[in-house]
Amino acid sequence: AQSVTQPDIHITVSEGASLELRCNYSYGATPYLFWYVQSPGQGLQLLLKYFSGDTLVQGIKGFEAEFKRSQSSFNLRKPSVHWSDAAEYFCAVGVRITTGRAQKLVFGQGTRLTINP
Amino acid sequence: DAGVTQSPTHLIKTRGQQVTLRCSPKSGHDTVSWYQQALGQGPQFIFQYYEEEERQRGNFPDRFSGHQFPNYSSELNVNALLLGDSALYLCASSFGDRVNSPLHFGNGTRLTVT
Numbered sequence: 001a002q003s004v005t006q007p008d009i010h011i012t013v014s015e016g017a018s019l020e021l022r023c024n025y026s027y028g029a030t031p032y033l034f035w036y037v038q039s040p041g042q043g044l045q046l047l048l049k050y051f052s053g054d055t056l057v058q059g060i061k062g063f064e065a066e067f068k069r070s071q072s073s074f075n076l077r078k079p080s081v082h083w084s085d086a087a088e089y090f091c092a093v094g095v096r097i098t099t100g101r102a103q104k105l106v107f108g109q110g111t112r113l114t115i116n117p
Numbered sequence: 118d119a120g121v122t123q124s125p126t127h128l129i130k131t132r133g134q135q136v137t138l139r140c141s142p143k144s145g146h147d148t149v150s151w152y153q154q155a156l157g158q159g160p161q162f163i164f165q166y167y168e169e170e171e172r173q174r175g176n177f178p179d180r181f182s183g184h185q186f187p188n189y190s191s192e193l194n195v196n197a198l199l200l201g202d203s204a205l206y207l208c209a210s211s212f213g214d215r216v217n218s219p220l221h222f223g224n225g226t227r228l229t230v231t
Contacts, residue, residue, distance in 0.1 A: 004159075036222075043121070043207055043222040044160070090159050104150060104173065105209075105220065107159030 002027045002095050006108035014116045015083055021076040021111050023091030032094035032103065033074040035065055038110075039087045047089075050074065061085070086115045119144060121210050121223035129229045130198050138193040138226045142210030149191040150220065151183060154205040166191050195228075203230045 003026045013019055025031055032051050036044040048059025055067040065076045074091060088110045094103035122141045130136050142149050148167045152160035162175040166185035185191045189210075195202055205227050209220040 034219075041224070041227075043224040044209075045222075046219055049219065092159075103218075103220075104162040104165060104175070105152075105160070106162070109157075109159050 002093055002106045004091050004093055004106055004108035006089075006091055006111050008111045009109065010112045010114065012114040012116060013081055016080050019076075019078045019081045019085070019113070021089050021091075021113070023074045023076065023108060024072050025074060025091070025093045026072065027093050027095070031067075031074075033065075033067060034092045034094065034105065035059065035063070035074075035076050036090045036092060036107075037061075037087045038090065044090065047076070081113075081115055083115045083117065086113055088112050121146075121208055121221050123206075123208050123223040123226050125226060126224070127227045127229075129231060131231055132198055132200060134198050135194065135196045136198060136228060138195075138206050138208075138228070140191045140193070140208030140210075140223060142189050142191070142208075143221045146210035146212045146221070147189050148211045149185060149189065150209045150211070151191070151193050152207040152209065153177070154207060154225070156204070160207055163193070198230045200230050203228060 005024045034049045035047040038044050047063050048057050050057050050067045058064050063078050090110045091108045092105040120143050124139045150165040151163040154160040163177050164174040165172045169185045180196045182194045205225040207225045208223045211218045211220050
């Protein structure tokens with residue numbers, strides 16, 4: 001069965017410091033991978049996605065992620081965080097729905113990011 | 118261009134009651150999926166609707182049902198509410214039959230069961 005593991009439940013970094021959020025997935029086929037961000041009381045906003053090709057993908061808000069097939073990982077990075085980056089971050093793998101359209105997403109548990117001033 | 122809209126934003130119900138949540142997809146989208154997000158957890162797939170039919174269901178009991186209307190909007194119904202049904206319910210819409218059709222999420226309905 002498909003699964004996503006985010007090993008860090010809560011991470012605290014200082015404003016201006018670099019950030020890396022870890023994500024490991026389990027999926028039998030070529031994975032379609034996503035990172036979403038959720039601010040308190042809000043829905044999910046897509047940060048970036050990987051479908052194929054270049055394993056380093058760029059997203060919005062200065063985020064990037066690197067797909068490493070050998071490690072089954074899709075870690076999210078940002079060189080310098082801002083106070084507004086404080087939120088919950090979710091990694092997800094897209095699983096094709098054969099009888100429907102698009103895909104369903106299997107999410108990790110999430111990593112809560114706190115920014116120290 | 119309105120994104121995905123959900124109503125109501127908050128709801129309080131009592132155990133055993135029934136609830137209906139509503140979702141309007143992003144303009145141009147024809148597929149609606151529902152997710153349940155318990156406190157401190159990632160969202161879990163409930164089901165997906167396309168062409169007014171339920172296409173796939175996650176690991177949720179039959180108490181959870183849905184409907185899609187000709188204008189692509191959707192409803193999620195939950196019968197015989199349990200305390201464990203308290204969660205944020207997210208609607209996501211998309212278009213196209215390709216797996217790289219991104220999902221757009223609404224802000225959710227916060228359901229509290231007392």
